[in-house]
Amino acid sequence: MLKAVDIHKRYNQLEVLKGVSLEIQKGEIVSIVGSSGAGKSTLLHILGTLDSSDRGECFLNGQAFHQLRDKRLAAFRNKHIGFVFQFHHLLPEFSALENVCIPGWLAGYRKKDVENEAKRLLDTLGLSHRLENKPHELSGGEQQRVAVARALINKPDIVFADEPTGNLDSHNAKELHDLFLDLRKQFNQTFLIVTHNAQLAEMSDRILRMSDGLIMEN
Template sequence: MIEIRNVTKRYGSLTVLHDISLTIPEGEIMAIVGPSGAGKTTLLQIAGSLDRPDSGSVFFDNTDIFSLKDRKLSEFRNRNIGFVFQFHQLLPEFSALENVAMPALIAGDNKKTAFEKARKLLDDLGLAARADHKPAQMSGGEKQRTAIARALINSPKIVFADEPTGSLDSRNRDEIQDILSGLRDTLHQTFVIVTHDPCMASIADRTVAMADGRITSETIADMKNFI
């Protein structure tokens, strides 16, 4: 699905990514692990088109995404990529339903269609009773489930998650892990997850380890564990 070719990224004199090449297969959960400062989040942001590399390319279904003009790139991102962040990034003045519907409205869905899709996703994730609640009225796990619903609203081909359980307790962490695993199994959804959490990494089909801006290893899980 995504092919990252010889990507290098610098911030001033600091090289954060050194000539990274990586293929992200369709229908898998990929975990990117490594110590702080390894370049994990930078790689995720470039693969997700949120940041541009200094050199190298990112191909999404054979499209060189950084050859697109900014407006076309934003449209491409909205329709093809979902994001889940450590601190949910929900808009506090809007309800869960409105937060989830927002990307669909931006994509051009009418309000009725966007809200119907958002309500179904909230229901699927066990949040039907929270649809009209604002983030301040929800628990940490509920907010993160809402963020997952928002990431899925446009049926993206891939979801990038940056430490999605990093701010959660163990019960909510386990709940989010189960949700992501279930989405991979039922929807064949592709996830790339940056994580420090060994439990979260354990659900991945493929684990990529990084250190000092380089990929140090890539491990494919024994798939019989997922049957």
């Protein structure tokens, strides 16, 4: 489903990615692990269209998205890709429900349909009683669940998670691990996760180990 071929990235004199290739199948949970500076987050951001490579090709369901630019790239990202970050990046002035709805509204879907889907997701994630709460009124684990619901609102082909448990205590981290497994079971959702959390990595179908800008195991 997701395919990257010979991805290179350099920042000034620092070569961060040195020819990375990988394939992710539909419904897989794949983790990328490695020491800080190995290139994990840079690779994730390129695959998620948040950054561009200097060389290489990226495909999602056969679409060569490395060739897209500006509005077409933004529309592709919003429709096909979901993101969960270490810091939740929820908009503080909006409720949990509104934060989840925003990608759907940006995609141009009917407001009521988006709201109904957001409520369904938040209910699935155990947050039906928190719809009108703003981020500062939610716990860290609850904020991360809202971020997961937001990532899923447009039914993306793949969710990219960059250190999703890095800001959570062990209890909430365990709950998020279980949530990813549940979402794969319920929706056949695909995840690519960058993590330092050994437990999160171990529950994945595959672990890709990065070192010095290359994948050492695939």
